[in-house]
Amino acid sequence: MALATRTERPPSLIGTVWHSTVGKKAVMAVTGLIMLAYLVAHMMGNLKVFFGAGEFNHYGHWIRTVGEPFLHREWFLWAARVALSASVVLHGVAAFQLSRLDRAARPEKYRRKRHRASYATRTMRWGGVILALFIVWHILDLTTLTVNPNAQQGRPYENLVASFDRPAVTAFYIVAMLALGLHIRHGFWSAAQTLGANSARRDRALKFVANALAALLTCGFLAPPLGVLTGVVS
Amino acid sequence: MNLTLRIWRQTGPDSAGAMTTYEVTGISPDMSFLEMLDHLNEELILAGDEPVAFDHDCREGICGACGMVINGQAHGPERTTTCQLHMRHFEDGDTVDVEPWRASAFPVVKDLVVDRSAFDRIIGAGGYVSVPTGAAPDAHATPVPKPVADLAFEHAECIGCGACVAACPNGSAMLFTSAKVVHLNVLPQGAPERESRVLDMVGAMDDQSFGGCTNTGECATACPKGIPLSSIATMNREYLRATLKGGARR
Ligand code: HEM
Ligand code: FES
Numbered sequence: 001m002a003l004a005t006r007t008e009r010p011p012s013l014i015g016t017v018w019h020s021t022v023g024k025k026a027v028m029a030v031t032g033l034i035m036l037a038y039l040v041a042h043m044m045g046n047l048k049v050f051f052g053a054g055e056f057n058h059y060g061h062w063i064r065t066v067g068e069p070f071l072h073r074e075w076f077l078w079a080a081r082v083a084l085s086a087s088v089v090l091h092g093v094a095a096f097q098l099s100r101l102d103r104a105a106r107p108e109k110y111r112r113k114r115h116r117a118s119y120a121t122r123t124m125r126w127g128g129v130i131l132a133l134f135i136v137w138h139i140l141d142l143t144t145l146t147v148n149p150n151a152q153q154g155r156p157y158e159n160l161v162a163s164f165d166r167p168a169v170t171a172f173y174i175v176a177m178l179a180l181g182l183h184i185r186h187g188f189w190s191a192a193q194t195l196g197a198n199s200a201r202r203d204r205a206l207k208f209v210a211n212a213l214a215a216l217l218t219c220g221f222l223a224p225p226l227g228v229l230t231g232v233v234s
Numbered sequence: 235m236n237l238t239l240r241i242w243r244q245t246g247p248d249s250a251g252a253m254t255t256y257e258v259t260g261i262s263p264d265m266s267f268l269e270m271l272d273h274l275n276e277e278l279i280l281a282g283d284e285p286v287a288f289d290h291d292c293r294e295g296i297c298g299a300c301g302m303v304i305n306g307q308a309h310g311p312e313r314t315t316t317c318q319l320h321m322r323h324f325e326d327g328d329t330v331d332v333e334p335w336r337a338s339a340f341p342v343v344k345d346l347v348v349d350r351s352a353f354d355r356i357i358g359a360g361g362y363v364s365v366p367t368g369a370a371p372d373a374h375a376t377p378v379p380k381p382v383a384d385l386a387f388e389h390a391e392c393i394g395c396g397a398c399v400a401a402c403p404n405g406s407a408m409l410f411t412s413a414k415v416v417h418l419n420v421l422p423q424g425a426p427e428r429e430s431r432v433l434d435m436v437g438a439m440d441d442q443s444f445g446g447c448t449n450t451g452e453c454a455t456a457c458p459k460g461i462p463l464s465s466i467a468t469m470n471r472e473y474l475r476a477t478l479k480g481g482a483r484r
Binding site: 106189197 | 338402448451462464475
């Protein structure tokens, strides 16, 4: 009988990654960081609302023309949409599958358990669910305008103001942005850990950047609805 | 000192268990936690009752046999093994909950004894260095820089007690596995099997009923030997590197 060797066809890279807990978590980290990078750009775009309808709407139209004349109109926008949708789905599916595994691995609780992990760490799953619901709502509200009764295509500034004129919408938005801040506070550092970029020496710096990013994004995203609430944006 | 103990009693792997209350008197603050349990067991035996089963061996904090969860904390309130935990860290009149490690991968055998052979299977998958037999090599044949030797030793300190799994909300064995992977992967002797080791050990870990890592950090807080959380990052890096290099599990 031949000796066992490693010369048979090895399993595919994608298969190996997806079927290991470490690899699947790396998929979560990469997709999470893609979404995080997008959110930084998205937040900066949103802040243009404070410079008036002209500038904000102009920005909204420009996004559709990025890459012209090399790219056709909206190609860039659709590429970004596809990449982000894939990221959300992969991130969510990996989170769901890993969470199921995690729960099965620890079926019984201890009588007394003092939590040593931070609030942000302990709320990643429920916070993620809030974010998933928010993403669906947000697209229906300000992209497809399905749930925004007073909205008109091509007038993002007016649609934003119309949306935040409804207090319940503003409240949900604020909750979602607080969940986002918490998710990033743990998530950014966690992604560095998952991808092997963390070390004892870098740990504090990474936690600082995670907190800074979380604070920046939460404040930046909360500014427009608070602007509408206080009448600064109307 | 007198204590009220609430101890998990379970007659066998398939029977249902329950917390049972015992009043223990005449405890010396100099007793270790295991000696306190010995003291309770003597009384149980004299009364004709079944003594509480618990694992122990060296009683000096180096074998890793003696794990139990005390008041919700693996190995109790001090950062040491249960055998090295002394009763002076408790107050007279305290109520103390004692439970076995809780993890699907560590089924309860009896009372506080769990089966940790899932760890052995992880080690068996790659927690070693394959060397040809023969005369022992000269001690200075393979130079190891001091910082590397220190790093390897820091990770070699893992005694495989399982506190990391017990403390983890996901019952994950990442800290244990990373201690073993880092210990051998940083040394020149471990270099030839650097990729296959991490792939095989992570694969064996995933084949047991352990959960995944959510970077909660409870493991490193509970570890009596101070294996740092950054070891997990190092193992993740080794794993991703080995995967990208086209390595595959055996
Ligand atoms: C679809 C909704 C989402 C769900 C269900 C979700 C869920 C999760 C869960 C369960 C984790 C793992 C938590 C842990 O390891 O403790 C996680 C990690 C993470 N999430 Fe999300 N999340 C969602 C959306 C987002 C968004 C919009 C971002 C963008 C900022 C994001 C960024 C991250 C990052 C960077 C990580 C760290 C990955 C790692 O630990 O390696 N997530 N998410
Ligand atoms: S009995 Fe050996 S470490 Fe506690």
